[in-house]
Amino acid sequence: MAKRFSKSSFFSSDIGIDLGTGNTLVYVRGRGIVINEPSVVTVNEKTGQVVAVGAGAKAMIGKTPPHVRAVRPLSHGVISDFEVTQELLTYLIHKAQAGSTKLFGPRVVVGVPTGVTNVESRAVRDAALTAGAREVFIVEEPMAGAIGAKLPVNEAIGTMVLDIGAGTTDIAVLALGGTVSSKSSQVAGDRFNDNIIDYVRNEFQLAIGERTAENTKIAIGAVLPLAEPMEQAIRGRDLATGLPREVMLTDSHVRDALASSLDSLMESMKDVIEHTPPELLSDVLERGVTVFGGGAMLRGLPELLSQMLGVPVHVADEPLTAVVRGTGIITEDPSIWGDIFMHEQAILPKG
Numbered sequence: 001m002a003k004r005f006s007k008s009s010f011f012s013s014d015i016g017i018d019l020g021t022g023n024t025l026v027y028v029r030g031r032g033i034v035i036n037e038p039s040v041v042t043v044n045e046k047t048g049q050v051v052a053v054g055a056g057a058k059a060m061i062g063k064t065p066p067h068v069r070a071v072r073p074l075s076h077g078v079i080s081d082f083e084v085t086q087e088l089l090t091y092l093i094h095k096a097q098a099g100s101t102k103l104f105g106p107r108v109v110v111g112v113p114t115g116v117t118n119v120e121s122r123a124v125r126d127a128a129l130t131a132g133a134r135e136v137f138i139v140e141e142p143m144a145g146a147i148g149a150k151l152p153v154n155e156a157i158g159t160m161v162l163d164i165g166a167g168t169t170d171i172a173v174l175a176l177g178g179t180v181s182s183k184s185s186q187v188a189g190d191r192f193n194d195n196i197i198d199y200v201r202n203e204f205q206l207a208i209g210e211r212t213a214e215n216t217k218i219a220i221g222a223v224l225p226l227a228e229p230m231e232q233a234i235r236g237r238d239l240a241t242g243l244p245r246e247v248m249l250t251d252s253h254v255r256d257a258l259a260s261s262l263d264s265l266m267e268s269m270k271d272v273i274e275h276t277p278p279e280l281l282s283d284v285l286e287r288g289v290t291v292f293g294g295g296a297m298l299r300g301l302p303e304l305l306s307q308m309l310g311v312p313v314h315v316a317d318e319p320l321t322a323v324v325r326g327t328g329i330i331t332e333d334p335s336i337w338g339d340i341f342m343h344e345q346a347i348l349p350k351g
């Protein structure tokens, strides 16, 4: 029988974690979102010491001497470096609990991409347990985000959501506390950055870094033509001379760069729709699709999706925090969310 998440928290605090490829957010029950940091850890390979975690570590990407490594321990939403993920979670759980005098480690609700394997979700659970959690409850990110967006996921209504993160775009139709059809695509924010890097290399013979591509995407990215075109100067290394050079990139260049990725995202959405029972599909047609995750803020994306699919598309309030707010809502009143957890939880014996 699925283990229930009981409400007593005198001895321990309950926290929700959105362990994202790009960003990790922590929600503490009764306090709200207390941490929002890039999922980056910098490690000194000589000493094995953690040099920095989060924003400090992200600022070091591409700038470290050979013996210092800036690591993104998650790739495409799942753990690619277990030890560093453990360091990240240990740091964040301790930071979230700083000043609290709880007797036991926290109970943690953590989101994972839809469709992860048992091995992948077990790695997340074990990393959280080793990082100090007393119990770990695993929920799929589209479900958590839909709860964070206050959508009626427990009712007999088809709720379609799209979580466009850094490593994955998760597409799901939810109803009666479960996932009816879903797909996880690797076409997401990081892929868009790569598209821009490739485009600038091919069109301008200029090599640019990942952060330059990401900043440009956020500053002038638009998937539909803008009333007021935007442009940005970007600097990189000329492929022929090896010297620094600057070019002016426009929103229409970015649009061209992202075009094929957007087509593939569209195909994935159509795939999920094709596998959705007609009754639920009519709800989707009526109520539309809700988008969250950082990619939801790409200019024109909701409008383009709506045009292509012929259904209304809404961006959730505060799209970057929908998932962690969902895990938070679950910790606030766990009794009504019992069935949404992925699988049996292990309890780590104390000491």
Ligand SMILES: Nc1ncnc2c1ncn2[C@@H]1O[C@H](COP(=O)(O)OP(=O)(O)OP(=O)(O)O)[C@@H](O)[C@H]1O
Pocket (backbone or CB within 6 Å): 019, 020, 021, 022, 023, 024, 076, 077, 164, 165, 166, 167, 168, 169, 188, 189, 190, 214, 217, 218, 221, 292, 293, 294, 295, 296, 297, 298, 299, 320
């Ligand atoms: N204004 C914006 N316009 C376009 N993209 C944005 C914007 N703000 C953030 N992003 C992108 O959103 C992504 C981060 O979103 P989010 O924090 O939801 O991802 P994540 O949860 O860390 O990743 P995942 O869910 O795939 O594990 C990054 O790729 C970032 O570049």
Ligand SMILES: [Mg+2]
Pocket (backbone or CB within 6 Å): 018, 020, 021, 141, 163, 165, 166, 293, 323
């Ligand atoms: Mg995410």
